[in-house]
Amino acid sequence: MNSFKVAVVGSGPAGMYAIQHLLEQTRFDVEIDLLERLPTPWGLVRAGVAPDHPEKKLIADRLFQFFLKRSNVRFFGNVEIGSDISHDELTACYDAVIYAVGASDDKPMAIPGEQLPGSWSARQFVAWYNGHPDARHLQFDFSSPRAVIVGTGNVALDVARMLTLPVGQLARTDIAEHALQALQASRVKEVILLGRRGCQQAAFHNPELEELLYLDGVDIQIEADDLSAPERTGADWDTRRKLATLIRLQARRVATPVKRIVFKFHHSPVSVSGDTQVTGVQVRKSDGSGSLGTIQCGLLLRAIGYRGRALAGLPFDVQTGVVSNIAGRVMDSSGPRTGVYVTGWIKRGPRGVIGSNKQCAAETVGCLLEDARAGKLSRPNADALLQGLARRRQVVSFRGWQHIDRAERQAGSAQRRPRIKQTDIGELLASAGSPKP
């Protein structure tokens, strides 16, 4: 067998790096269909990376889009596996299927009151400000002066920045229009980040923490028992850098502070208070010492981690929230499921930056190529399936995505913004135009 057809499900970094590895190998002729549930590609590069980090999104223009221009790669946007096409239909039509569907759920805090209006996951908030069509209707309440974020990872820092960045700066980004308007009217003045453990264990990375040094008009306060001079700790190099940055943040003076970010380490949420709406969060020291305290707030965002969602027809590890796999080969209890693979966050959990998915995809594609060399892949035909699908619904081709991209950039240039995102599926499909792939 010298050629095969692969379906890659999900067009985030993991799916795109999988395509790169497939294109770079020379042993087989390969045809690739990329299936994406949204009309737009790039996963969290478009819908996760913060609007004030445009440089992190350049990878889509500088690398990923070139894979979709290759004659042996086809993009099918607006196609969801699990509803528009089943897993069984897919495997019946392709030699191999690689799932790169990311992590679409979030970890719960599992405390009373968590479901009250005003309590959200950071995932929902991020999707909302980035214009993800699923989140465009969410209504966040910014009328109270204080917001609490549970967690101190990079996502928590993104969210804290979005709540405190001067509106003039936000208005130069590709933030969703509805979010820009809502944040312009925000009355949030203080954002408290709750860290269960100490500052030496915080999950944020130093470059993301350092950005807070340059936040205009935002005072930063650090409440931590373990904030000591880096050289006096036996901590590793990364931790010492973060400690040094925290000390600089604490020493930094803002002439006329307009907003404030407070890091409150060693504190855990115990319950969320409020009858019909969040009015506060009860916290206590994580070691159980001291008494309960209540932080009044009108907005609570939990940034304690994304979580993979089970896909019908695939074995799922409920404990870890990933599709069961070994090195990217999907594993049933009886052994590997031939021709079915995973990569990215649905394979290894929601960890790592965009670039981490390259190595991850290399391992998965390596397994696929090994199976192909061993003659383990079957030889079906995908075209009937996709032609049938195109008759049932509008499928967005790469050209369709280019139409959307152009329309968004044109709308943005009038306001000196990188783009104004279209967030409504109907609007996106109308911009995409022709349904033919």
Ligand SMILES: Cc1cc2nc3c(=O)[nH]c(=O)nc-3n(C[C@H](O)[C@H](O)[C@H](O)COP(=O)(O)OP(=O)(O)OC[C@H]3O[C@@H](n4cnc5c(N)ncnc54)[C@H](O)[C@@H]3O)c2cc1C
């Ligand atoms: C808030 C946030 C900010 C981040 N910021 C940065 C940053 O600044 N820099 C950095 O390097 N990394 C950043 N990351 C990490 C980076 O985004 C991830 O490492 C990366 O996106 C994971 O890639 P993935 O392809 O596994 O998942 P995703 O990027 O989530 O892609 C999954 C894709 O699959 C599609 N999909 C899902 N289900 C289906 C289905 N059933 N059928 C078809 N398609 C489906 C989704 O629509 C999506 O397009 C950030 C992450 C988050 C959450």
